[in-house]
Amino acid sequence: MTEAPILELANLSKTYGRRGGGVRAVRDVSLSVGAGEVYGFLGPNGAGKSTTIRMLIGLISPSAGEARLFGRDLRTDPSVLRRVGSLVDGGNFYPFLSGRRNLEVLARTHGGGGDRIEALLDQVGLARDAKRKVKGYSTGMRQRLGVAAALLGDPDLVILDEPVNGLDVAGIQEMRALIRGLAVDQGKTVFLSSHLLHEVQQVCDRVAIISKGAIVRESTIAELLRQDDGLRIEAAPLEAAEAALASRWPVERDGEALIVRATRAEAPEVARRLIGAGANLFRLVPEQRNLEEVFLSITQEASPDA
Amino acid sequence: MLSALSAEALKMRTHKATWSLVWMFPILFSVIFLIAVGIGLAGLEQPATQSLPEWLEDTALIWNIPGNSIGRYLIAAFVAVVFAGEYGWNTWKLIVPHRSRTSLIAAKYALIVILFAISFLLTALISILGIWARDVAVGSPLPAGITASVLLELHGKQSLAAIAPVLVTIGYASLAALLTRSTIAALVISIVVTTIEQVIFSFGPALALNFSPTLIWPLYHGLPGYHLANLGNWIEQGAALRVEFPTSGIVELPWATSLAVVAAWLVATVGAAFAVFRRQDIN
Numbered sequence: 001m002t003e004a005p006i007l008e009l010a011n012l013s014k015t016y017g018r019r020g021g022g023v024r025a026v027r028d029v030s031l032s033v034g035a036g037e038v039y040g041f042l043g044p045n046g047a048g049k050s051t052t053i054r055m056l057i058g059l060i061s062p063s064a065g066e067a068r069l070f071g072r073d074l075r076t077d078p079s080v081l082r083r084v085g086s087l088v089d090g091g092n093f094y095p096f097l098s099g100r101r102n103l104e105v106l107a108r109t110h111g112g113g114g115d116r117i118e119a120l121l122d123q124v125g126l127a128r129d130a131k132r133k134v135k136g137y138s139t140g141m142r143q144r145l146g147v148a149a150a151l152l153g154d155p156d157l158v159i160l161d162e163p164v165n166g167l168d169v170a171g172i173q174e175m176r177a178l179i180r181g182l183a184v185d186q187g188k189t190v191f192l193s194s195h196l197l198h199e200v201q202q203v204c205d206r207v208a209i210i211s212k213g214a215i216v217r218e219s220t221i222a223e224l225l226r227q228d229d230g231l232r233i234e235a236a237p238l239e240a241a242e243a244a245l246a247s248r249w250p251v252e253r254d255g256e257a258l259i260v261r262a263t264r265a266e267a268p269e270v271a272r273r274l275i276g277a278g279a280n281l282f283r284l285v286p287e288q289r290n291l292e293e294v295f296l297s298i299t300q301e302a303s304p305d306a
Numbered sequence: 307m308l309s310a311l312s313a314e315a316l317k318m319r320t321h322k323a324t325w326s327l328v329w330m331f332p333i334l335f336s337v338i339f340l341i342a343v344g345i346g347l348a349g350l351e352q353p354a355t356q357s358l359p360e361w362l363e364d365t366a367l368i369w370n371i372p373g374n375s376i377g378r379y380l381i382a383a384f385v386a387v388v389f390a391g392e393y394g395w396n397t398w399k400l401i402v403p404h405r406s407r408t409s410l411i412a413a414k415y416a417l418i419v420i421l422f423a424i425s426f427l428l429t430a431l432i433s434i435l436g437i438w439a440r441d442v443a444v445g446s447p448l449p450a451g452i453t454a455s456v457l458l459e460l461h462g463k464q465s466l467a468a469i470a471p472v473l474v475t476i477g478y479a480s481l482a483a484l485l486t487r488s489t490i491a492a493l494v495i496s497i498v499v500t501t502i503e504q505v506i507f508s509f510g511p512a513l514a515l516n517f518s519p520t521l522i523w524p525l526y527h528g529l530p531g532y533h534l535a536n537l538g539n540w541i542e543q544g545a546a547l548r549v550e551f552p553t554s555g556i557v558e559l560p561w562a563t564s565l566a567v568v569a570a571w572l573v574a575t576v577g578a579a580f581a582v583f584r585r586q587d588i589n
Contacts, residue, residue, distance in 0.1 A: 059398070059589075060589060061585070061587065078406065081403045084403060089396065092395065094397055096320055096321050096322075101320065102400075104316060106400060108313035109309065109313040109404050111309045153404070
C-alpha cells in the first residue's frame with residue numbers, strides 16, 4: 001500500500017455518558033484502508049463496529065481521536081463525506097415512499113445521482129418493486145435498496161454495515177459479487193462490517209477484528225489462517241507417541257489423533273522423536289483452524305482493560 | 307440548498323397526513339364557500355347589504371388563524387412531523403452524511419415557511435373569491451369601493467401581523483422536536499408552551515391580581531404573547547396594545563420593543579435548534 005490511505009482512523013474513541021462513569025463503546029481504534037481495498041471490520045455483536053461506522057460517516061462525533069477520509073479530517077471538513085456512500089442499520093428509508101422515490105429524495109439531498117437510479121435499481125434486483133412503498137419491503141429488499149442508496153452518488157469509498165443481513169442465499173451471492181465488483185471493476189474502496197466470517201473471508205483483502213470496542217488483530221485473511229496453531233499427528237501406538245512428545249511440547253488428544261503445540265518449523269523434530277520412540281507415524285500436518293475458530297480464539301482471548 | 311429544499315418537498319408531499327395539515331386551510335375555506343354559494347343559489351339566504359369594512363373584514367378572516375391557539379397547534383403539528391419524523395423513520399442516517407446538518411435544517415425551515423405562506427395566500431384568495439361568489443349567489447349588492455389596492459392593503463397588513471405567531475410557533479416546535487426526537491413529545495410541548503403563553507397574555511392582569519404579581523408581570527413582558535398581539539395592533543391600528551394591570555400598572559409598549567422581544571425568541575429557539583442538531587449524535 002504505497003498510496004495515501006483512503007480511510008485512516010487514529011485512536012478513535014467514543015464514550016457515552018459522563019466522564020468517569022461513562023461507557024467506552026470504542027477505544028483507540030486505529031486502522032488505515034488503501035485505495036481499491038475491500039476491508040473487513042469483524043466483530044461480535046456489540047463490539048463497537050456500528051459505533052465506529054457512525055463516527056466515520058458523521059452521524060456521531062468521536063470523544064477522542066481522528067478520522068481522516070481521503071486525507072482530510074472529517075471533523076474539520078465534513079464535505080469529504082460527499083465522496084462516501086454508506087449503508088447503516090440495514091437501510092433506513094421513508095416508509096411512505098416507494099423505493100424509487102426514496103432514491104430520488106436521496107439524490108436531491110445529495111445534489112446528484114438521479115440519473116443512476118434506474119441502473120442501480122436494476123443492479124440490486126429491485127427494478128420490479130421500485131414502485132412499491134418501502135413499508136411493504138422485506139428486510140432483504142430494504143438491504144438491497146440500502147446498497148443502491150450507498151452507490152447513488154458514485155462514491156469512491158463505500159461503507160457497508162452488515163450488508164448481507166436479511167438476504168437469502170442467492171442474494172448473498174449477488175451481494176458478494178457486487179462488493180468484489182465495486183473494488184475490482186470500478187476501483188472503489190469498500191469498508192464493510194460483519195459478524196459473518198464466511199462473508200468476510202470471501203470478499204475482503206484485509207480485516208480488523210474488533211472486540212469490546214478495541215481492535216485486537218489486523219491482518220490479511222491468509223495471515224490470520226496461517227497462524228502456528230500446532231501439528232496434528234496420527235501415530236500408533238498413541239500412548240507411546242504421546243509420551244515421546246509430552247516431555248517437550250503440550251499435547252492434547254483429539255480422538256485418535258494428537259494435537260501438539262509445536263510450530264511448523266519444529267515438525268522434523270517431532271517426527272524424529274516419534275520414530276525414535278518406536279511409534280509408527282501415519283500423518284503429520286499443521287493444524288488448520290477455520291476463520292471462525294481463529295476469530296473465536298482472538299475475541300475470547302482479548303479482554304482489554306476498561 | 308435548493309436541492310435539499312426540493313428533497314424536503316418531495317418527501318413531504320407524499321406524506322398525506324402532514325400534507326393535509328398544510329392544505330386543510332384552503333380546502334376547508336373552499337368547502338365553506340361552496341356551501342355558502344349553494345345556500346345562496348338555493349335561495350335559502352336573504353340578500354343583505356354589507357359595509358365596505360365589514361365585507362373586507364370577512365375576506366381577511368383567514369389571517370386570524372395563525373395567531374390563535376388552534377391555528378398555532380396545527381402549525382406545530384406540521385413542524386413536529388417535519389423535524390421529528392426523521393427520528394421516527396430513522397432516516398437522518400440516510401441523509402445526514404450527504405449534506406451539512408445546517409443546510410438540512412435550513413431546508414426544513416424554508417419548506418415550512420414557503421408552504422404555509424402559499425397555503426395562507428391561497429386561502430386568502432379563496433376567501434375573496436368565495437365571498438364575492440356568495441354575494442352574487444345570494445343577490446347581495448357588493449359594497450362600493452372594492453379595489454385591488456384596498457384588498458392588497460388590508461391583506462398585506464393582516465398577513466404581516468400573522469407572520470410573527472407562525473414563526474414563533476415554528477421556533478418552539480422545531481426546537482422541541484430536535485430535543486425530544488419525538489413527534490408526539492414535540493407536539494405536546496409546543497401545545498403546552500403555546501397555551502401557557504396565550505393564558506398569560508389573555509389572563510395576565512387577573513392572574514397577577516389573584517396569584518403572584520411578581521411572577522406574572524415579568525412573564526407578561528418576557529413571553530411572546532403580548533408582543534405578538536402588540537405587533538398586530540401596531541400593524542392594524544397604528545397604536546400600542548394597552549393592557550392595564552391592577553397591581554403593577556399599564557403595559558403599552560412601542561412596536562420596536564415587541565419586535566425585539568419576538569426576534570429574541572426566534573433567534574433563541576431557531577438558533578438553539580441549529581446548535582442542538584449540529585452537535586447531536588444520531589445513533
